[in-house]
Amino acid sequence: MSRITGLFVAIVIFLAGLTQAPAQAVTVLTRDGGPIAGPAIRHGTTFSKATGTDVRVIQRPFIGLYGEIMIGFVTGKTEADVLIFPAAWLPDFAPYLSPVPEALAESPLVQGVHPTYRDSLMRWQGQWKAITLDGDLHMGAYRRDLFDDPQTRQAFEQRYGRALVPPRSWSDYEEIRAFFDGRRAPGGTHLSGTLEASAEGGQRLWYLFSHAAAYTAHPDYPGHFFFDPDTMEPEIDNPAWQRALREFLTAVSSDQGPSGDLDSHGVRAGFAAGHSAMAIDWSDIGGVATDPDTSAIEGSVGFFVLPGSQDVWNPKQGLWETLPVPRQVPFLAFGGWIAGVPRASAAPEQAWDFIAWMAAPERADRDVTNGASGFNPYRLSQFEEHSRWSDIMGEDAAMDYLQVLRDSLSAPQTAPDLRIPGYPAYMAALDAQVGAVMSGDALPEDALSAAALEWEQITDRLGRTSQRRHYREAMGLGVPAP
Structure with a gap:
């Protein structure tokens, strides 16, 4: 011992x-x-x-x-x-x-x-x-065999004028998704560009939050993710969230293969079965996609930090700002x-x-x-203990997997999940509105506005002053502003 x-x-x-x-x-x-x-x-x-x-x-x-x-x-x-x-x-x-x-x-x-x-x-x-x-936390997974294929790389570069590499921004991610969507993998498997959870009750809100993290995380205004930390006014209906919701809807409305609406378990299972070029998921996907007993693509899996953005919303001035380079803001989903x-x-x-x-x-x-x-x-x-992971995943995948986790957790700015009293009520209100959009009963902007109104009512019911104090604590902002 x-x-x-x-x-x-x-x-x-x-x-x-x-x-x-x-x-x-x-x-x-x-x-x-x-x-x-x-x-x-x-x-x-x-x-x-x-x-x-x-x-x-x-x-x-x-x-x-x-x-x-x-x-x-x-x-x-x-x-x-x-x-x-x-x-x-x-x-x-x-x-x-x-x-x-x-x-x-x-x-x-x-x-x-x-x-x-x-x-x-x-x-x-x-x-x-x-x-x-x-x-x-959320991370990305991709198929190295597809990204490294010479003909595929050439076709992608001709179409987009850049090399086919794992995405650093959501714009990169969308280009790669669109490129692979509907293509055939070696052996004839029909591909989706990516897989994300979209099923009701199937963790879809966390995928939306992952899309929103980099757009909302202004380096000069920490804590402006779900609420204004000074007033507790919801920010989930601002242009950053509207953009995130539209991009999420594009990702999940593309051809997602035979599984249809997916929960997170379906995402990692579908990716491991070889049905997509990429996937966003919790780090569970690392073990599932590299296990010979559960994966058809083991030995061909790589990982990437959650995509970021060169555009970030300034919540005080109410406008978009452009950063020198795309900035990744990993989301500590759940x-x-x-x-x-x-x-x-x-x-x-x-x-x-x-x-x-x-x-x-x-x-x-x-x-x-x-x-x-x-x-x-x-x-x-x-x-840090690389050998344990390499025995399971293989040397290359283990090195990539651990590096992505370390980079995610050491990023200059990470986005914590919502963590305040009344959490289930806030989540239920937003999920219902996202569901209305996905069923075609509401436009994204209208749905987010309706969810924000419900959030205001929940905050007032629970007490705005105490909720502000709790939210600031959860965002690591310390003593509430006067």
């Missing part, structure tokens, strides 16, 4: 008092399916064997998970000892959660989490409230899954002990390299 591994085991034993306290069952509540719930079940089995404490995992459909957890909090009838939930829900859940034990918060287990995920997503109002199990312990837990020590067990590097490292787990890299060491 290594010294670090031994230290994590010591932390687990210290937190739970396993040699002194009688075993008590731990109930875990999370979403259903192989991703997320699968690792909880697997680690619950090993935890039970190691400690004698039974672990029961309750699975609920994602669409009802938030409501069930919140009802349990409000009624005082929470049956779970551990909750595994999206980081964006922490502002609503924090008042009902126990703080992370000090010994655990100061341990290498927590301090080894990448600061992007550790310092914001695990904390709320200055207090440690949860432990990260997953690091999320943020990831985190684990916390309700204040009402009947077994808080055992609950934190299980979370520490599940998050220990020797188990977390296996989770994030398993494309079916739903967990993506989030520990500093996971972005």
Whole structure:
């Protein structure tokens, strides 16, 4: 046993008092399916064997998970000892959660989490409230075999006057999408230019947000993404968002192959099956597209940082500005899954002990390299230990994959996801309007204006002053402006 591994085991034993306290069952509540719930079940089995404490995992459909957890909090009838939930829900859940034990918060287990995920997503109002199990961001994937084909490269250069290389801007991305859309891959496979999620309830909003990130992230006005951080007036109906929505609609309305409306699982599966030249997805796509058991294109996959833009919207002057070069603004889509312990837990020590067990590097490292787990890299060491990834992906793909993740997380400006109280209500209002556009019942500009009006009403209902304070905290802006 290594010294670090031994230290994590010591932390687990210290937190739970396993040699002194009688075993008590731990109930875990999370979403259903192989991703997320699968690792909880697997680690619950090993935890039970190691400690004698039974672990029961309750699975609920994602669409009802938030409501069930919140009802349990409000009624005082929470049956779970551990909750595994999206980081964006922490502002609503924090008042009902126990703080992370000090010994655990100061341990290498927590301090080894990448600061992007550790310092914001695990904390709320200055207090440690949860432990990260997953690091999320959007990235691009492309087929090297298509991009490197001499005839294809020549045809692209003749058409666009530039070399066929992975896109740095959304303009590049659209040209590449249009070029490949409807072409045939070697072997005759019908190609889509790209794949993005478009299905209702299928993560499409995060793809829209990825298109909007670079257009809205003015370097002189941080925090102007979803709201004006000084007034809490919604900005989702400005020209930057209108452009992003139109480009998103173009991407998902192109020929997306046999799958039709896709969720994110369909995106990565379709790309791995060879149906498209590119795809935008969470970093799960890396494992799925390079695994010989799940991919028809393994050995031919490359990755790129989320495209950026040379144009950025100035929210104060109300006009577009042109930057010297395209600037990429990676979007921390969804943020990831985190684990916390309700204040009402009947077994808080055992609950934190299980979370520490599940998050220990020797188990977390296996989770994030398993494309079916739903967990993506989030520990500093996971972005550096190349051999683990090259054994799975191959040398070239692993180097490319890790470099894209490192570049995304170290970019001068990243776009965090929406993370304030009332998050589900804001998201539902916007998704309904996006759905109206996709069904042909509304124009993009009208739909975004309608969503902005609903956001104003939600903010007023929850309290504009407090929502402004929470939004500024989530955007890393500190004390609210007077």
